[in-house]
Amino acid sequence: MRLRHVLFLTSLAAMAVNAPARAEELTGTLKKVKDSGAITIGYRDSSVPFSYLDGDQKPVGYAYEICRKVADAVKTHLKLDKLEVKLNPVTSATRIPLIANGTIDLECGSTTNNADRQKQASFTNTHFLTATRYLAKKDKKLDKIEDLKGRTVVSTSGTTNIKMINEANTARSLGLTILPAKDHAEAFLMVETGRADAFVMDDVLLASLAASSKTPDAYAISSEALSKPEPYGIMLRKDDAPFKAVVDAATSALYKSPEGKALYEKWFTQPIPPRGINLKLPMSEAMQKQFASPSDSADPAAY
The missing domain is CATH 3.40.190.10 (Periplasmic binding protein-like II)
Structure with missing residues (x-):
């Protein structure tokens, strides 16, 4: 009887030790x-x-x-x-x-x-x-940053993107004319109507704007980015x-x-x-x- 009692108490002690551990597993x-x-x-x-x-x-x-x-x-x-x-x-x-x-x-x-x-x-x-790239009409055949030399580009006022294109313009001596737009829609419209050659912005946003336009297939996004991912x-x-x-x-x-x-x-x-x-x-x-x-x-x- 004494041995069984000891085994029973040992079993209870083990259960007592293990129960809190199991309860503490989830937090x-x-x-x-x-x-x-x-x-x-x-x-x-x-x-x-x-x-x-x-x-x-x-x-x-x-x-x-x-x-x-x-x-x-x-x-x-x-x-x-x-x-x-x-x-x-x-x-x-x-x-x-x-x-x-x-x-x-x-x-x-x-x-x-x-x-x-x-x-x-x-x-x-x-x-x-995502990364900062630019969108342009395909027929302009613009894909790399250097392709923009002497071009007119647009970006949205107050964004990091317009800061990046200004910095790239200075660093690479691109000779760009950089136009600020009040919002993304206005910037895209400037490319659509030919007032700007390219629109600099986050690539996923550019893709969404192009896809939602009247002629989605008329636009391409640059393969080269102005920013790190x-x-x-x-x-x-x-x-x-x-x-x-x-x-x-x-x-x-x-x-x-x-x-x-x-x-x-x-x-x-x-x-x-x-x-x-x-x-x-x-x-x-x-x-x-x-x-x-x-x-x-x-x-x-x-x-």
Whole structure:
């Protein structure tokens, strides 16, 4: 009897030691999701093609699909039979506060991962790299920065892009006439009507403007960039290493797989809802390298 009693007490002690350890395994967002049975995705309403509303006013987009796949990975990791995916609209002003206060768990959009933002939030592996390039009519046959010598170019006032083209003009002695536009629409119109030879801006924005124009096939985006790549990433709460590890593993596996490339092509090289525009923005060499070796670096030089 005494031996059985000792074994029973030993068993109880082992259970007591192990139970807290198991309870402590889940913290932060993972615990929040497990306890509530839900994960909340923050989406944008007009960040084409990353996260926006379709013709039925439902969220769609490249980054949105990535977030849905991350949610599936979290469900699998937590061994849940079902996981409710809640949707919460965000703006450029509200996205970081809503991540920080726990309202949303993932933010899917076109959010730049930079050093300043990393002080407030974390980012998973980069899903897109933008850069400052220029758009011109194809018949002008402009592709490299040197091709712009002596030309008239336009960029939007108050942007880093117009600063970059001014710096390049001085550094390379391009002899450019640089015109400021009040907004992107006016700048594009100046190229469309021949008042400017090229429009300098983020390449993904240029692609969207061209695709939405009356003659999308009349325009081309330069292969040479004026800036280093700027990484976009899915944002999540800061200092939540267990959740970040799950998200990083999910995005890394996706980007390395054929599914990752197919997802990119779906949103950047094929007609997209609701108007069927095609951005015609094939995966750059930098993006191919990023997908082969996923990184969450905020340093443009890393790409």
